[in-house]
Amino acid sequence: MDPSPLDLVSVSTLLHINPSTKPTPQIPFISRGAMDPRISLWRSTTILCAIFLLHGASASRPHHHHSSSPTKAVKQQLETYIIHVRQPESGISSSLERESWYKSFFPKTLTSSSATESRMVYAYNKVIDGFAARLTTEEVESMKAKDGFLHAYPDKLLRLQTTRTPQFLGLSPNRGVWPDAGFGSGTIVGVLDGGIWPEHPSLDPRGMPPPPAKWKGICVDAGEDFNSSNCNNKLIGAQLFNAGAKAMLGEAAAEQPGLNSPRDMDGHGTHTATTATGGFVPHAEVLGNAEGTAVGMAPQAHLAIYKVCFGETCADSDILAALDQAVEDGVDVLSLSLGGESTRFFEDVVAIGGFTAVQKGIFMSCAAANSGPLHSTLVNEAPWVLTVGASTLDREIIADVKLGNGRIFIGESLFQPKFFKPTLLPLVYPGASGNLSAAQCAEGALDPSQVSGKVVFCERGGGIGRVQKGENVLQAGGVAMILMNDELNAFSLIADTHVLPASQVSFQDGDTMKAYINSTQYPTATILFKGTVFRDTASPAVAGFSSRGPSVESPGILKPDIIGPGVSILAGWPLNLSPSGLLNDTRRVVFNVISGTSMSTPHLSGLAALLKSTHPDWSPAALKSAMMTTANPYDTEGKPITDETQGPADIFATGAGHVNPTKATDPGLIYDLSAGDYIPYLCGLGYTEAQIQAIVRSHFKCSNQTSISEGDLNYPSISAVFSPTGPSSFTFKRTVTNVGAKYSTYEVEVVEPQGVKVEVKPKKLYFKKMNEKQTFEVVLCSYGAGSMPFSQGHIKWYSGSKYEVRSPIAIAFNE
Template identity: 55%
Template structure:
């Protein structure tokens, strides 16, 4: 085995901040299922492990809230599951040896689901301890769920890309912790934002002077770095996100300099995607578009003013779910023939348990916090997988993944396509199959199944050597004997096709589906063909006469003349099997190279 890197860098959230969207260290992962918790649970040094664990399997708790916001009954996805937590990280990172050792123990403990809210950059699977450990787990029938990463919205920014892992991106919910910025004297000139801390003693009726941080201090004061602000006493300060400074630290600098409140504006890449965080002073986090208008207003008058209004918890965002700006995107670098992420789930402004009080509460032992990240989305899917497995104990990890993916939602609450951070329809590299729908996942109709040994010809097709594959599989492999398949030929519940100038304009693939719905079922084909492509599917009707019957169908992708030469880098569509009770949908991505 090649020597591992010295450190494994994971994803984290500290005190409600996304660690500036850098992959700098996670804390815990957990196993959910029949395994009993090990004695003396590991000490949680920053809350990450407590938050993710309770999201997956927390019991029902009434009156959960943070600073009085988002009040209600809290519960994990699988509240009656047993939970075991394995600590693998310190404040300095996560050693590969510790990750692998913990995975070995979890498998020996007999967990049913492993949930890892950590990961690192894209590397070959035989060098990736999570991919190696995950393969050992799925060989034992253990479902494996991982965070996609917080390096979005940039393409090819994913972690945890192996096809035997469920890779989870982050989306919003319909709950908004709403605050507003109102500029000037015009009550109609206001911009919606978010904030977790909404102090009752702040007088929102008072108009205060407004300044742009980039004009009132040392460079780079626009990012409100420590020690950069001057002459902001009693003013509302407009700060920009980014610059290597956490959002929380920006507010602390405004407060240090005597500022009364802060408006936090996105960078262009973050678009309309904002976060509700626990700031040091009254704050509203607004979109990039809103920030530009506020900056324009400041420069247009000699005496700019503003108010910050707090609206509390608002339920019913019609655009929800949408893809969070930080959620890492495909295509899959390690294996372009596998579409990743697989799915998106709630990962923005998530309320879950916390090891200490964040609001100095003394009357309750129930402590909670609201933070954001794909770390928060992953345990939602892990808990849902545990529920599906409890209903279908004989299903393989791949079958559970298929059920989750093929039943996902692609429309928001308004019945429109799910959007990304720019409020444009999200593509498959942002949301994979779509947003998880737990009820539908429990009754998918058809499943695409894959056994552990089926991944070996796929790994041979990645041009890994026999020795490299043996590092993953921990068994002797001879590719000349087992055969080779292309990546997209794996029996996966999605398609990722590459059309290159030196490649055949026609590509053929097969898929096999198993009937897990009514014994007598007929499924008709529904296709949305990607841009500049032709498709044929044979047969076009699947007729089942018994439960667990399998049918194989063949798909041909045909690149049209000029495909990829008109400025369009990729196309997307879907292949859907429709019965009178089920829609079984596989997303399609075609990359023109």
């Protein structure tokens, strides 16, 4: 006798979803961070390139001008350009003088002040000498002949990429890092993202002191939707930068919600901001799971919001303007969970703005992107920013799958309705006929006569969000969903806020389930909801979506730098939004669980604020070094960190390892760098003087500098690329500064990468005082690695049992 199907009306009623209502189609790459549950991971190189091309086209979409000549029409089209210029030799003494200087670069055909005013988008001040303006290609070409012009490039779009994490990271309110750092008191974290929901309980100002006297920021008035009264001693500033977005959107700007307000319209900004600085909120949960006290990494830090993303539109020009303002306002840490594609640093606004931030002593943490597990997919590669990958927690939200043959498979889902009983139900695989759209449970591809009243087996992919697939199943009459991972993501599971009973399973287990379906005339299955489970498996593991190195723009610098919690992270959510982001989902939550390097980045930003509170005189490079050299390459079982295959993760996935806040506060030694130390490195990359000046804003000549290779930058990690036509050995210098014990001796431990001999000279370092510096050499000699593309090792300076200062070694073998 067949088991009774679950009544579809009861599911729809409990979820407040109308099964007959068609959802508005979701654009696959709208959301910020590929791991937003509304969109799927795009896993082929071809599709990845397509995303970049689509965004590039969107970024340069001009206003349309009618012309009888197609060539003339193209030349006359307006688009936003970012223009870098030199300051005049006499200098600039006022903002009016600066804007006048910028306007002098406009073509003579734009003679009236109203014409130049209408074309000007931003006049930058702090992070670059230059401006953003609406121009034709001919007008840009005419600017290049003017004295003082440096560089120009089109504006483009970037994409936006906890109850448990404090305990997992070893943070306790009673002892250690948190109380020692005053919970981040006195620091200001600036978040560039999609805005904020100011009424969220994580932003309760009670117990917060006023912001430091250096703070110059404001809270804008944006009508009834948002005004200065929304700010307080916790949320000390909220501004928006939308001129670039408006120029790109054109007439469509009027239809973009939230374009004229700092208020968060999609949840991403509130989630990242409260991850970094959210206060203690007891009894937090999402749909009855992940219960506990929600708190950010630096709960006593002040928060400054810079809204630069409006739906899918995060314009370079707006980001640059926000960085310009944040530097002026006096933030201590900048958190950017956004990115585009790998590009040259002199056309990378995050790199350009980050350089000036470092000059001003501001730490910047950036998302590596969500295009893993393929190599060379990360972004935000500049060595002066911290590039953050994503890893798992020791928490799983279990939704196991039981088949009719009795076998049980591990799965995850955040939504675990009480009404769903563990009774076996008919199981169907819509893709059994070979229809790929049906296999991926695309909208309109499911036949209600085949899926109604059944558990539906779906495959990931097709540019369809994981949660969207569940809604498609529900619309077609299905009562539950089993979601099989794609091959690249393998065992990397995510707990989503599904709209029906569901479970995400691994690719391998999914294959076994498909074989079962094919083996019997009446396959059945059910889902066994087990709630929140801690320490069931070794953790952390690198998330399958987390982008990997090597860096494309600078392969001699190991990226990502570090990994941090980024899978199934609980943090604040706008009180008017559904957890799934689907229009037909009327559930409302105070907190939400989502995944991405967008989530790992604010963890590191908040931890940087803690370190800044403990060591206010440390440079951004020193803070970064402390995090990297104390990062842990091992999981909770003492084994090397794994990846989505359940095998050891390579160094281009983990960087230095998983952040360890307790050790980072007292690292023993640091690798320090000033902003000026990066200039010889930039010369070594082969950039022209004009290109470098666009980044560093100073007059110099590479011919007067001693250029250095990437490997000679005083970086906390070591990276080298060997090729048949290149040298067979490299010698790199490093200088460490003693920030540990006054009198101390350090000895070196070397783990050699396969195919490379490593020698460190000297093998001991002696220190007699604090802040004393010592220099050593690392010699890398290749003796052949066969067919291996990469290998890895490390050097570790240790002083007794107290200090271990570890620098990973990444080796690439190019054919």
